[in-house]
Amino acid sequence: MADLRPILLVEDNPRDLELTLAALAKCQLANEIVVARDGAEALDYLYRRGQHAARPPGDPAVVLLDLKLPKVDGLQVLEKVKTDSEQRQIPVVMLTSSREERDLLRSYELGVNAFVVKPVDFNAFFEAIQDLGMFWAILNEPPPGGRANA
Numbered sequence: 315m316a317d318l319r320p321i322l323l324v325e326d327n328p329r330d331l332e333l334t335l336a337a338l339a340k341c342q343l344a345n346e347i348v349v350a351r352d353g354a355e356a357l358d359y360l361y362r363r364g365q366h367a368a369r370p371p372g373d374p375a376v377v378l379l380d381l382k383l384p385k386v387d388g389l390q391v392l393e394k395v396k397t398d399s400e401q402r403q404i405p406v407v408m409l410t411s412s413r414e415e416r417d418l419l420r421s422y423e424l425g426v427n428a429f430v431v432k433p434v435d436f437n438a439f440f441e442a443i444q445d446l447g448m449f450w451a452i453l454n455e456p457p458p459g460g461r462a463n464a
Contacts, residue, residue, distance in 0.1 A: 319375040320346040321447065324356040324391065325409075326383050330432065334378070334409075337443035345375060353386025357394060360401060373404045376427075378446065381410035381417055389420055396425035407446060 321338070325331040331349065338347055350356040356377070358364040377395070381388040388408060395401045407428045408421045421429050430446065432439055 317372075318345050319372060320348045322348050322350060322356065322359060322374040322377045324350045324353065324377065324379045324383065324388070326351050326380060330380070330411075333439055334443050337440045338447045340440070341444050341447045343447055348374065351384075353383040353388060353391040355385075356383075356391050357386060360395065360404070373401070376405045376407060376446075378407050378409045381408055381412050381421075389417075389424065392421060392424045392426055409446070 321343070323331070323334060323338075325334060331351075335347060335349075348359060350359055355364075355366075356379070359366045359369070360373075360377075362369055362371070377391075379388045379391060383391070388410070392406055392408070395404060395406060402425065405427045406425075407430060408417075408426050409430050409432060410417065411432045412418075413431055418429050428446075430442060432442070
């Protein structure tokens with residue numbers, strides 16, 4: 315059985331955070347969900363700094379990344395991850411309420427793996443999160459030889 319890696323959820327909106335956590339819990343994923351409430355905390359987690367310095371080594375199964383974040387925004391986090399030779403294999407899904415074309419284009423230019431606009435409808439949002447969780451935590455096959463379990 316594959317080693318279960320955590321899911322890093324980067325979200326500052328309390329309502330969206332609560333809904334996302336509830337949807338992921340309903341999937342009954344065994345993966346730990348690690349929450350970062352801003353981009354700086356997400357980078358600290360990924361690079362094992364600050365309050366995350368003592369976390370076990372290894373990359374998350376996926377980063378679910380909000381676009382509009384305090385301190386360091388989602389595009390800056392994405393750029394840092396995707397330009398780092400040791401981090402760029404980590405799947406990053408932009409999970410945002412932004413429908414702006416420039417955000418979509420910039421995300422793909424920076425190497426995002428998927429760009430998902432948060433549905434306004436509660437049930438659609440819940441379903442979208444469940445699908446994302448199942449795909450990235452269970453179905454997606456990471457590249458061989460990566461740092462997943464490093």
